[in-house]
Amino acid sequence: MKHYVILTYGKLPRQSGMLRSREIGKELVRRGVTVTYVVDDYPENHGDLDLPPQARVVFVPQPRSWGQVRARRRILAGLAPAWVHCHDLVWRSVLALAWRGKDLHFLMDWDEPAIFKSWPWWRLVLERVLAWWARGHAEKIVACALYFQEYLRQRYGLESEYIPYGLYMEPPADGPSPFAAPTIVYMGSMHLSWDTDILFEAFALMARRGCKPPIVMVGGLYKDAPWPDFCRTHQLDNVTFAGYLPTAEMSCYLRHAHVLTFPIRPTPLNASRCPSKALAYAQARRPIITSKVGEVAQMLGDRATYVDPTPEAMAAALEKAITAPRPPDVDYQIERLSYAHLVDRLMRLLGWDK
Helix, strand or coil: CCEEEEECCCCCCCCHHHHHHHHHHHHHHHCCCEEEEEEECCHHHHCCCCCCCCCEEEEECCCCCCHHHHHHHHHHHHHCCCEEEEECCCHHHHHHHCCCCCCCEEEEEECCCHHHCCCCHHHHHHHHHHHHHHHHHCCEEEECCHHHHHHHHHHHCCCCEECCCCCCCCCCCCCCCCCCCCCEEEECCCCHHHCHHHHHHHHHHHHHCCCCCCEEEECCCCCCCCHHHHHHHCCCCCEEEEECCCHHHHHHHHHCCCEEECCCCCCHHHHCCCCHHHHHHHHHCCCEEECCCCHHHHHHCCCCEECCCCHHHHHHHHHHHHCCCCCCCCCCCCHHHCHHHHHHHHHHHHCCCC
């Protein structure tokens, strides 16, 4: 029987990685595969996770205790799937999978590898140990980024299947514009890790030159985020923090933006991740100003405007775009990134394409 178990962790609403697990499951179900999601028993996870209705959801009790490791192992043993899909690597994965039976096969789906993140020394040691274990025990390895695929090949002699992120939203409808004037829009987390400092410094440079167009920042602000204070200090009253928005409203903002933007520096972490916002931006068909780093270039090709990841370069490009007449829509030709195409690769990798 083709039974595929997808491991998840934590509180799933608003987890970007859950988009991938959700869409892979939906496409597998369409192909007649039995799909089960293993989900931590948090109240938030009992809401609508937009999982395929035909999929089974098994809740792991006591998600904050060590007992949940034993519970995960019991669940996997009882389900007896053909394959277990582990998206990203956490210590709970290792403890749940380390003593799996010989008939339970393990696929490691690597996205934003933790070995490239900035951690205290002890956490970095832990992440390297977990990665070492996964490299030695996963029977199949999927790399979300070409950069990481080549890293595994060059450093460890490991072959992996390249399966990037795919389209996870419906293309936005035109509808009425929410904006009264040409507007710059950013969507996504505003954590320092994702280089949003470049954007805010660029906005300040533009303001000092007398260019203060409406700017809308869609997405969550982490605790103690400096950006509201930064905007007050630099008199950036043209910047609006919209917070999290329902999908339809967020899509409307993207669709009617004069220009979309996101900064990204050429670090190993950035080069080995798939920014899902690039796909949402591309579906909105509006011009995008970003930097040519990793999977961004794979997704957007030569149809985006690429600039150096500096406040000066970003400010110059945004100012040029926002002061020009509204540009036409852009066809980013992203049909190849549908999960129907991507799961074809997964099915071949598992030997289920026969």
